Amino acid sequence: MSDDEEVVIKKTKQVHYGSLEEQEKARLAALAAAVREGVEDNGGKELGDIQISSEYMELEEEMSKDKKALLEEFERRRKARQLNVSTDDDEVRRSLRQLGEPVCLFGEGPAERRVRLRDLLSYLGEDAIHKKLEEEEARIERDRGREGTWYHEGPPELRDARLWIARYSLPRAKQRLTKAREELKLPGSVRAAAKQESQRKASAMSIYCSQIGDSRPISFCRFSDDSQMLITSSW
Template sequence: MDSDEEGEAQFIAKRQKTVQYGSLEQKERHRLAVGGGGEGSLAGDAVKAGIAAGNINITSGATMDLEKEYEQSQAELLADFEKRKKAKKIQVSTDDSEVKAHLRKLGEPICLFGEGPADRRERLRHELGLRGEDILKKQQKEQETLRKKKDEENVTWYHEGPTSLKEARLWIAEYSIPRAQSRIAKQKEEKNFAAQKTVKAQDIQKRLRAVNNESSQIGDTRPLSFCQFSPNSKMLATASWSGLCKLWSIPDCSPIRTLRGHNCNVGAIVFHPQATISLEDSACCMASCGQDGAVKLWNLVSDEPVADIEGHAPYRVARLAYHPSGRFLATCCFDNSWRLWDLEAQEEILHQEGHSKPVYDISFQCDGALAVTGGMDGYGRVWDLRTGRCVMFLEGHLKSVLAVDYAPDGYHLATGSEDNTAKIWDVRQRKCIYTIPAHNNLVSKIKFQPNNGRYLVTASYDSTAKIWAHPIGAPIKTLAGHEGKVTGVDISPDLQHIATVSFDRTFKLWTSENKGGL
């Protein structure tokens, strides 16, 4: 026992004696009252005689229970002693500013007259010892309340949709299940030829290292924002901040048609999955979106739009994408939602919320069952189109997610962000499998190799596009040549060209010097 504890023990013993015996005067009065021997007995008889004569009046009021008072005082002393012991064990910061902050939280003065840092620490330790348990309970209660509130905010809620949405979900299920079965059967067959797969991957990387700029063309008088190859790889569509969209022949890069209809910046233009293949040129073969919320449908014959999709204004539509079936069109809106339009029924069937900031990009899985969205809230979400549920939450980017793309294998997807990185996610494992520190500026677009997905290309505002091996994420080739920010990139379905568009108002075609394509 140290000197402090020994002193406190002596103090408690002394207090116990004081309670037990009281002062000498109280002791004497008690002895006379109970009638001690000798002179005490005579005094007692005299008191009794006085009471009988009526000269002494003693009421029958409440009397002090000395034994009960003693036990109560002893319990208080023991409790005080325990609090002092606890106070000595409490660890208090040596940083005076933190001590003052703790005192302020406790509602105590942060400084007393003549008090130094050491005295302040002792005062804080004393206060924590006196009400430490209550403070801990209060903190635990506050943490539990915050946790419950956070859980309530993270709960995704659903409501009943129209009959048309139910019919669309059933249609998507019937469309996607056979495609998924076929894809999985094909992947099982390829698994038996792992050696051949490795040889092919090495051959592709060799050809990618030989990629060079084949041609460059001025696309508009203002920055180009987007590009995409046609399904037959013979055309390239570009979108511009001037409000114009243009079609170019590949590989000679000669202009085919200028599409006029938007009055402001065009965010994206995409081809119908069957355009230039089985779809007639007079049908709706393309869709584009603008900063004013306008979404327009185009054919391959006219310079004017054949239809408008209304309902987004005044919110900006950043990106849009066709469902693999071609029946549905998804749009990403700056009202923090994305929407699904049934082009056959010519109506909006889904207005999906879930992001806390604008939705910037969307991509469909090759089967058509899932869709991934990237938001400016820094998160991505994977949606099951057959049920409407968010089946995976992509958390990991530090800033806005500006680009997303699904791999052809159906279970890998990539996201590009304003934090200059690209991440690869595995939907089966529900996690990020690796992060690519891709660029020195934000990643504006990301694209997997069509058909096989053995590599992916990222475009960035650092004026370059880069090719990365998949699934190991190793760098293969840097496509440098633009004088401004690279805003878009695409790979032709026949794997012969890579196209990039930039703030420098040009688009460039890249191809490999080795034969065999990309």
């Protein structure tokens, strides 16, 4: 081998075993001590301007909040799987309507609707439907109480008019009932003959003209003695 030939020396790779955690802790401790004492490091750089903050971030609290929310979500899903929801689609629709939710979404089938109801109950509680029904019944009861019968004092003229109507109507109603009871005592053939005679007379009549007698249905009419006037009564 001549002197002109270059000798190539192959470096061997060094492999270190074990953790560097202890060495890193020692290095950081030495750096912190040097900063406190204000000395220079081996590179000659002044370390007096380096400041170490004593403030700490509450990472544990934030992590605990996230962990709590995750655990609550897992618990909710577990309860949702244990909820008993009816397989009857009509009953599922009624339950959604009682909860104030849409009965059907676009492209939603009975299975998806049932899953949606289960998820809603897992958020609102299994007895949410019963609570809604109780609230609805209480509201109806309150409205029924407001719509009750109430009275107020009227003028004396109203009392006099109603007394006159009663004195006029009650005797005539008594006469009509008495006549109806007497007609019931007649044989069936006699009553049938009377109905046939009335039908024959009615069929022999023809309409000459018509006129609106009132805004409500006409209940009774009667001609005057000279047949020149017609009096009507309506509802």
